Structure formats: C-alpha cells, structure tokens
Amino acid sequence: MPDPQTYRPAVGSIPLQPGVYRFRDPRGRVIYVGKAKSLRSRLNSYFADVSGLAPRTRQMVTTAGSVEWTVVNTEVEALQLEYNWIKEFDPRFNIRYRDDKSYPVLAVTLNEEYPRLFVYRGPRRKGVRYFGPYSHAWAIRETLDLLTRVFPARTCSNGVFKRHSQIGRPCLLGYIDKCSAPCVGNVTAEQHRRIVENFCDFLAGKTDRLVRDLEKQMNAAAEELDFERAARLRDDIGALKRALEKQTVVFGDGTDADVVAFADDDLEAAVQVFHVRGGRVRGQRGWVVEKSGEPGESGQEHLVEQFITQFYGEQAELGGSADEANAPVPREVLVPCLPENAEELTTWLTGLRGSRVRLRVPVRGDKRALAETVHRNAKEALTQHKLKRAGDFTARSAALQSIQEFLGLADAPLRIECVDISHVQGTDVVASLVVFEDGLPRKSDYRHFAIREAAGDGRSDDVASIAEVTRRRFLRHIGEADRPLIEDGKARRFAYPPNLYVVDGGAPQVNAAAAVLEELGVTDVAVIGLAKRLEEVWVPAEADPVIMPRNSEGLYLLQRIRDEAHRFAISYHRSKRSKRMTASALDSVPGLGEHRRKALVTHFGSVARLKEATVDEITSVHGIGVTTARAVLEALGVEVRDAEAVAAPAEPVPDEPLIDHDRTRASG
Known part of the structure; x- marks a missing residue:
C-alpha cells in the first residue's frame, strides 16, 4: 500500500490558482478527480494527517501513487473540466449518479x-x-x-x-x-x-x-x-x-423546474428529482450513492454541486430540442441548499441551456411544499434501500461473513448485542442494549438500563457507564447459567450470550467492556467498539483501529446495529427526563408528597397534559383535593380554572358599555 508522503508534491510547488486535480494509482489509472478554488489548499489537506481523513478518502490516498493537476482561469472552467474527466476516466472513488441504463x-x-x-x-x-x-x-x-x-x-x-x-x-x-x-x-x-x-x-x-x-x-x-x-x-x-x-398540477403558472432533494447518513445519500414541466410533474427519478468523504466537502452542499455537475452535464450530452419541454436544463433548479460556488454553477447551467437558469432554494408557497414532498420521497428511498439490504438473506450472510473475516473470529457472529449510553451533561444517564440475530433485530430481547453509579454525580463518564452495563448484563447471564434455557414453553431472556458484543465508542469504551468480561471470566464473547466519526472498529488492547471498506456489508450491518441502539437509548432518555422535569416542577407544591406526585405523573403522563387539565380532572386522581389541584396548576404557571368557571358565562362590567365588535369592524 503506497505511503501518501512518497508522492506528495514538493512544498510550494502546488499553485494557488483554481484548477482540477487527478489522483492516479501505481498503474497510472485515474482513481479520483476533484476541483478546487485553490489547488494548494485542497491538495495539502490530503497529506496533512492521513489518520484524520474519512475512511473512503484515506483509502483513496493510500491507493494512489501520484497526483497531478491542471490550472484553469475560472471556476466555471473547472466545473466543465471536472465533469469531462469524470466522464472520460470513470474514477472509482468519485460519486456517480448513474444507473445501469438511461431513463425511458x-x-x-x-x-x-x-x-x-x-x-x-x-x-x-x-x-x-x-x-x-x-x-x-x-x-x-x-x-x-x-x-x-x-x-x-x-x-x-x-x-x-x-x-x-x-x-x-x-x-x-x-x-x-x-x-x-x-x-x-x-x-x-x-x-x-x-x-x-x-x-x-x-x-x-x-x-x-x-x-x-x-x-x-x-x-x-x-x-x-x-x-x-x-x-x-x-x-x-x-x-x-x-x-x-397521473400528472398532478402543482403550479398554476406553467412552471418549468426540476426539484431536487437529498437524504443522507454517514455512508450513503439518496437523491430524488421531480421534473415539473408546464406546471405538472412529468417525471421522477432517484439514486442511492455512496458518499465520498472528501476533506472539506462534507454536507449537502457538496452533494448538490456534484449532482448538478454530473446530471445536467449528461443531459446536455444526450441533447435536446429548442422547445421548453425538451431543453437539457429547465428554467429553474430548486435545491435544498446552495453550494459556495452557486454563482459559477448558475453560469454553467445557463450556458448549457442557452438562456437564463435560476438555481435557488424555495422558501415559501407551493414550491416549498413540493420540495418537502420530494425530500420525503428521498428519505423513503434511503429507508427502502436500507430495508432491502437488511431483508436480503444473501446480503446479511455476506455481512456476517465480512465481520468474521475482518475481526478474525472463529465463526460468524449470529447473535450481536450493542450498548449505547445517553445523557445530558451527566444527568438522567441511561443505557440501551439491542440484540440482532442472523442480521435482524430481535426486539423482544431489547433492554433499558438506568445507570446507578453515575446517577446524581453531575458528570458524564461513558466509560464507567459502559462497564456498569456490561457487568450487569453478564452477571445476570452467569447467575442464571444453571436454569433451563426453556421455561413455560419460551426461551429464557438472555439465556444465550452474544457472539459479538459492540459498544458505541472508541478504545477507552471497548477496553472497559473487555476488562469487565475478563474479570467475570467470560472468554467466549468478542468485544469491539464502533467510533461514530470515522466509523472505525476498535479491538481491545490494539493501538490502531480496524478499517473496514465503506461499501462493506459488514460495516453497514454494524452501523445499523449501532444506530438502532442509539435510537433506543434516546427514546428511553427522553421519557425519563420528561418524568423528572414533571416531578421537579411539582416539588414546590405544598402538601404534595412523593406518592401523590407519582400518582399525578402516572395519570397524566406529561407536564403538557397536566397543564391542560381542569381542577375537576386533577381531583379525579386519588388523594388530590381541590386546594391541592389549584396549587398544582399555579406551580405550573397555569391560570386556575375548573369546570364551573369554564361553563359559567362572563358577566359584563357595569361601568363599561357593551360593544358589538363585529358591527364596529364592519363599519370601520
């Protein structure tokens, strides 16, 4: 594997002007094409600290054997040259918005x-x-x-x-x-x-x-x-x-536009395009692509720029006629956000169309509503893509085999458990444990943990929390080892230990979990940590992480398990925090003890519902009288009202004449 420092250009030799650059592998094949406002600033970012690069970018620079560049006069020229080179060389590390065939x-x-x-x-x-x-x-x-x-x-x-x-x-x-x-x-x-x-x-x-x-x-x-x-x-x-x-009218002004939206995660992005011609949605298309992770080019701005360059460049190559319906670029391109070089992109699109093109973000009205619809379609497309991979038996088998090979396990990890910690500045610390069997979630085995050792100390210690959850989970397994696996016709919960135990975090978290397992004498469970920023897989007692390919089915499965653990932990943390906030708001109510506070929280479920209640509704809770109910509402900052007050009509003030407001407005 080449060392990027062996082909790094000499200091000061890279020009400051805008341009387009190409990375080539040792055999001379172009593997990545990019453009930059300043070639020196951009290319230096690839060689500064390889360990700080995104996994896909790190793989690219360690696969390459040389880099070369071409200086241009303007960013518009750079856009055109970048598109031409991507089309010519088809680099493996560039995002490609394409299908196996053109749309009909x-x-x-x-x-x-x-x-x-x-x-x-x-x-x-x-x-x-x-x-x-x-x-x-x-x-x-x-x-x-x-x-x-x-x-x-x-x-x-x-x-x-x-x-x-x-x-x-x-x-x-x-x-x-x-x-x-x-x-x-x-x-x-x-x-x-x-x-x-x-x-x-x-x-x-x-x-x-x-x-x-x-x-x-x-x-x-x-x-x-x-x-x-x-x-x-x-x-x-x-x-x-x-x-x-089948061609719903969305605009009454004969709008000619493409509406573009994205939905993305750390690894992949889905894009959806609605083609509006003559005020009607004439067509729709979409892609799911792997994100490049290029340094300094994260977020949807980069996705928008890459999509516009490639998509409309290909449309222009296909050609079009002079009429509006068949022009390669519409009069408007509506996007979720504008990239830094939006002005140059607009100039380039105008040149492709032959007349003025507007590139903008819709902020109100029907166009904003349609943009939200397209975004929902993009989110649904990404969800369906993930579900399709998760539901594919071949993909799941490949994922488990990939994990086995990269981690050097004796067998494929058919049961994987993952732990995640959730808190706000050390308060309401909770943990979740999710279980996947054969690559699919087993929700009946999901568990919540209220962290005891960190509770109330006012600080966050994820390492100690991971250790506590690991100890509690495996102590339960060890303590029930002599019990039968099947009880009352059902498999006992946590009867089976995981083949792979995943913690959300890096080296400190995974080492803490491994130390607990060693202390308990558990030797048949593999432990890893999955760091979120760079998707690195950490193994106990190893100085460097294991880097799995970004398009690996194994990494995709680990990421999905980690995200599910995070979702489960967040939902529990929110419910616990809501109950605590409700209880704290009621602490100042005189005569309201702990048991009656719990009764109120249990009955209404949240502060919002308690605030909407009347005095009569609150007094329906066992042990709550009228005086206490009024005090509860006053403590929550609500104007005291009961059923009688609401039902009784308000009497007019004797000293002020009644005014017919409707007649006054009409005469005004």
Missing part, C-alpha cells in the same frame, strides 16, 4: 410522414419530440394505453407498418380503435399528423382546450340523438381525466 422517455417521431409514438432510451435525435423522463417504461405504456383511445396515433415499428400496408389489413389496435390505421389508408397523412399534434399538445399541458372541445362534441352528438358517438366521447373524456390524474 416517450418519443414522437415528427420527422416521419406518419409519426410514431414509442418508448425510447438514448441520445436525442433531431426532429423527434420527447416527453419524460419516466421512472419506468411501464408508466409510458400505461399512459399510451389511456391516450391512444382518444388520440389513435400509430405505435408500431416501421417494419410492422410496412407489412400491414402490403397485406392491406390493419393490426389488432386498428380493429379496436386504438390506432387510426394510416397503414391501410383509413386516415390521410395530414389527418394522422393532426392526431399526433393534439397528442403532443395534451402532454405539453394544453389540456383544458382539448377537454372542452371533446365536451362540445359530446353535447352536440347528444343533441343530434347520436348517443353512441356521445357515449364514446364521454369515455374519451374520462380517459383524458384519468391521464391528467
């Missing part, structure tokens, strides 16, 4: 005598109009199935069209009136083109006019007593309205 679009071949409607992927061609992109090809076919009954344009290939022209018989779609059958002369070329143009107008957003025209024709047919044609037109109108429901 609905193509209309207006450059042919008899235009055709069909599903298409690939570069744009002159004379062809495109609608989309769609997430799935079946969505296009479903749209065509609805609309061809109203706009019976041909959807067959040129070969099928030519064959039916020769035999003089239309295909099945021609017989069921889903094609006007221009192949056998049922309509002329001009009539067929008019049908196709109406189809394009409908998808381009000119829907109201087409629906009104059909309604007029339906009413006219009904007046002429041609009920069969009127019924057919009624069904056509219903088909159009069903198609409209």
Whole structure:
C-alpha cells in the first residue's frame, strides 16, 4: 500500500490558482478527480494527517501513487473540466449518479410522414419530440394505453407498418380503435399528423382546450340523438381525466423546474428529482450513492454541486430540442441548499441551456411544499434501500461473513448485542442494549438500563457507564447459567450470550467492556467498539483501529446495529427526563408528597397534559383535593380554572358599555 508522503508534491510547488486535480494509482489509472478554488489548499489537506481523513478518502490516498493537476482561469472552467474527466476516466472513488441504463422517455417521431409514438432510451435525435423522463417504461405504456383511445396515433415499428400496408389489413389496435390505421389508408397523412399534434399538445399541458372541445362534441352528438358517438366521447373524456390524474398540477403558472432533494447518513445519500414541466410533474427519478468523504466537502452542499455537475452535464450530452419541454436544463433548479460556488454553477447551467437558469432554494408557497414532498420521497428511498439490504438473506450472510473475516473470529457472529449510553451533561444517564440475530433485530430481547453509579454525580463518564452495563448484563447471564434455557414453553431472556458484543465508542469504551468480561471470566464473547466519526472498529488492547471498506456489508450491518441502539437509548432518555422535569416542577407544591406526585405523573403522563387539565380532572386522581389541584396548576404557571368557571358565562362590567365588535369592524 503506497505511503501518501512518497508522492506528495514538493512544498510550494502546488499553485494557488483554481484548477482540477487527478489522483492516479501505481498503474497510472485515474482513481479520483476533484476541483478546487485553490489547488494548494485542497491538495495539502490530503497529506496533512492521513489518520484524520474519512475512511473512503484515506483509502483513496493510500491507493494512489501520484497526483497531478491542471490550472484553469475560472471556476466555471473547472466545473466543465471536472465533469469531462469524470466522464472520460470513470474514477472509482468519485460519486456517480448513474444507473445501469438511461431513463425511458416517450418519443414522437415528427420527422416521419406518419409519426410514431414509442418508448425510447438514448441520445436525442433531431426532429423527434420527447416527453419524460419516466421512472419506468411501464408508466409510458400505461399512459399510451389511456391516450391512444382518444388520440389513435400509430405505435408500431416501421417494419410492422410496412407489412400491414402490403397485406392491406390493419393490426389488432386498428380493429379496436386504438390506432387510426394510416397503414391501410383509413386516415390521410395530414389527418394522422393532426392526431399526433393534439397528442403532443395534451402532454405539453394544453389540456383544458382539448377537454372542452371533446365536451362540445359530446353535447352536440347528444343533441343530434347520436348517443353512441356521445357515449364514446364521454369515455374519451374520462380517459383524458384519468391521464391528467397521473400528472398532478402543482403550479398554476406553467412552471418549468426540476426539484431536487437529498437524504443522507454517514455512508450513503439518496437523491430524488421531480421534473415539473408546464406546471405538472412529468417525471421522477432517484439514486442511492455512496458518499465520498472528501476533506472539506462534507454536507449537502457538496452533494448538490456534484449532482448538478454530473446530471445536467449528461443531459446536455444526450441533447435536446429548442422547445421548453425538451431543453437539457429547465428554467429553474430548486435545491435544498446552495453550494459556495452557486454563482459559477448558475453560469454553467445557463450556458448549457442557452438562456437564463435560476438555481435557488424555495422558501415559501407551493414550491416549498413540493420540495418537502420530494425530500420525503428521498428519505423513503434511503429507508427502502436500507430495508432491502437488511431483508436480503444473501446480503446479511455476506455481512456476517465480512465481520468474521475482518475481526478474525472463529465463526460468524449470529447473535450481536450493542450498548449505547445517553445523557445530558451527566444527568438522567441511561443505557440501551439491542440484540440482532442472523442480521435482524430481535426486539423482544431489547433492554433499558438506568445507570446507578453515575446517577446524581453531575458528570458524564461513558466509560464507567459502559462497564456498569456490561457487568450487569453478564452477571445476570452467569447467575442464571444453571436454569433451563426453556421455561413455560419460551426461551429464557438472555439465556444465550452474544457472539459479538459492540459498544458505541472508541478504545477507552471497548477496553472497559473487555476488562469487565475478563474479570467475570467470560472468554467466549468478542468485544469491539464502533467510533461514530470515522466509523472505525476498535479491538481491545490494539493501538490502531480496524478499517473496514465503506461499501462493506459488514460495516453497514454494524452501523445499523449501532444506530438502532442509539435510537433506543434516546427514546428511553427522553421519557425519563420528561418524568423528572414533571416531578421537579411539582416539588414546590405544598402538601404534595412523593406518592401523590407519582400518582399525578402516572395519570397524566406529561407536564403538557397536566397543564391542560381542569381542577375537576386533577381531583379525579386519588388523594388530590381541590386546594391541592389549584396549587398544582399555579406551580405550573397555569391560570386556575375548573369546570364551573369554564361553563359559567362572563358577566359584563357595569361601568363599561357593551360593544358589538363585529358591527364596529364592519363599519370601520
């Protein structure tokens, strides 16, 4: 493995100007491409302290064998050059927003005598109009199935069209009136083109006019007593309205925009894009990518910059037509946050489109509401991605095998337990213990611990808390070793020790847990710590952590277990803190002892609910009288009210005339 210091450029040799740099491996292959406002500042950050880099970046600099750079004049040039190099070299350590195939679009071949409607992927061609992109090809076919009954344009290939022209018989779609059958002369070329143009107008957003025209024709047919044609037109109108429901109107001003949102964790990020054309959502697409962890480029600002550069660069390469619906870049790109080089990105996007583009964050109104919807979709996509990996037996098996190999365990850890500590500045210290078996959570074995040794001392000591939880958990196991594993037809809780015991933290925490196990004589349980900042795996008595690849299924499983322990600890800590705060607010109430305070807390559950209660509701608690109930509300800063006071109407003050406020406002 190369040492980054062996190929570090000489001090002062890196220019201060903006530019683009490339890391190459010892064989000369480009493994990472990046850009910077100042090449010297950025490149020096890779060599300052390798141990402080994110795992993926550390892996990159230790895989590389050389670095080179190109100076440019402006950041806009750097954006273009970075995109071109990523496209050319396909570096393994760069984030790539891509799929195994391009997204499908609905193509209309207006450059042919008899235009055709069909599903298409690939570069744009002159004379062809495109609608989309769609997430799935079946969505296009479903749209065509609805609309061809109203706009019976041909959807067959040129070969099928030519064959039916020769035999003089239309295909099945021609017989069921889903094609006007221009192949056998049922309509002329001009009539067929008019049908196709109406189809394009409908998808381009000119829907109201087409629906009104059909309604007029339906009413006219009904007046002429041609009920069969009127019924057919009624069904056509219903088909159009069903198609409209699939393209929800979100803006009334004909907005042309892409709405982008991200959801990310320490390892991965999900991005969702809604394509709004003519005020309607025309398409949606999304990706889940592995984060790069590049120094100085963390957070969503970096994700936004990388996405815009790659996505719209590829859209421009695919090409587009001059009309608004098919331009490679929309008039607006709505993002969750603006990167530092937002001005340069806007200039670059404007150059791709050929007219002004706005890059901005929506702050209010319908656009903000749609941005929140897209963000919910991104969160759901990331959740589904994680659940898919967790629910995949092959992935779980690979994760357990990966953990076994990296930690040098004799067997795969089929039962893993994880401990996490939660507190606020040393108060209300609690711990959680979660259990995963065969890579899946076993929630019936989850446990909470109220920390005893650290309680009330006003300071935080996670190491001592980890030691206490470990001691209590394994003392219980040792003390019940002689009891049968199955009691009353059920497996006894904590009857089985874990194969792997994980603590949330670094070397001090894992060494404390290992010392307790050694003290108790437990030798068949492996102990590790998972440090959150860099996702490092710490092993007892080792000076350096174990670095698992960021795309490793084993690291993903450990991270998921650690996050579940953190969630479980936080929920318990919040409930305990809420009860303590309720009790402390009631300490000053005269005549309210400990037992009656607990009765109130148990009955109402929270301070908020107690504040909303009336005197009569509080007196329904056993042992609480009217005087005490009033004192409780006064202690909580609530105006005392009881059922009688609320029900009784307020009497007017004799010295002041009554005023009709509604009449006063109306006259004003």
